[in-house]
Amino acid sequence: MRRRGNFCVGIHLNTQKMKTSLTLSTLLVTGLTAFLFAPWTHQGKPGIIQPRSMFEWLEQPEVLRITLETDLRNLLDGASNDTYQSALFSFEDAMGQQQEFLAEVKPRGKYRLRVCDFPPLKVKFSKEDMARRNLGPYNTLKLVTHCVSKQSNGQDNLLREFLAYEYYQHLTPMSYRVKLAEITYVDSQKREKPFTRLAFFLEPTEELADRLEERKSKNSESPSIRSSRAAPWKCGLSNT
Numbered sequence: 001m002r003r004r005g006n007f008c009v010g011i012h013l014n015t016q017k018m019k020t021s022l023t024l025s026t027l028l029v030t031g032l033t034a035f036l037f038a039p040w041t042h043q044g045k046p047g048i049i050q051p052r053s054m055f056e057w058l059e060q061p062e063v064l065r066i067t068l069e070t071d072l073r074n075l076l077d078g079a080s081n082d083t084y085q086s087a088l089f090s091f092e093d094a095m096g097q098q099q100e101f102l103a104e105v106k107p108r109g110k111y112r113l114r115v116c117d118f119p120p121l122k123v124k125f126s127k128e129d130m131a132r133r134n135l136g137p138y139n140t141l142k143l144v145t146h147c148v149s150k151q152s153n154g155q156d157n158l159l160r161e162f163l164a165y166e167y168y169q170h171l172t173p174m175s176y177r178v179k180l181a182e183i184t185y186v187d188s189q190k191r192e193k194p195f196t197r198l199a200f201f202l203e204p205t206e207e208l209a210d211r212l213e214e215r216k217s218k219n220s221e222s223p224s225i226r227s228s229r230a231a232p233w234k235c236g237l238s239n240t
Contacts, residue, residue: 158198180198
């Protein structure tokens, strides 16, 4: 369903279709994003660009498949605990090479930390390990998770939030970049069965600030112009 007027665009995701499979949800959001925003995508250059940070390394054109192995029961039972626990973070990069990081993970957030069955997470990587791979100093990533156990509801809400960030990113560079991923959660203690859910990473705030600082000398837009460009995004959120 779309409504055009006052520059508002409403997106309705068919929850019943999303129940059929995780793959269908992935194809839907990937195709929709590519169709709507291909002319403005920041990945317009051909070939593979050397990533400067962990976030940029994860920022591949397709939905990234990641395995996160940790003590899941301890992670969820101690959701109010602010202590990191060890984890193994692995994925296949754009060159087809398997990458593996020793990492640390902990729950994060305020409201969602209280209400979510599976709260948002913060993943921290070793700065020394990142330096050996010529990656920048931004060694923590915020991971927005599915939140609720019921798969259809969790994925529906997550995709809506992801697309809101995507819309705003293509309205103005003065916004957080996001990266959609399929996360397979593996219990290192073998007490829980592995399961896969959609999630997305948020660009670190420090990385956003440095990126905007690089653009500062080239940016001549006035605040009023930026505000007018953001208006459809705000209106769209109010209609979801």
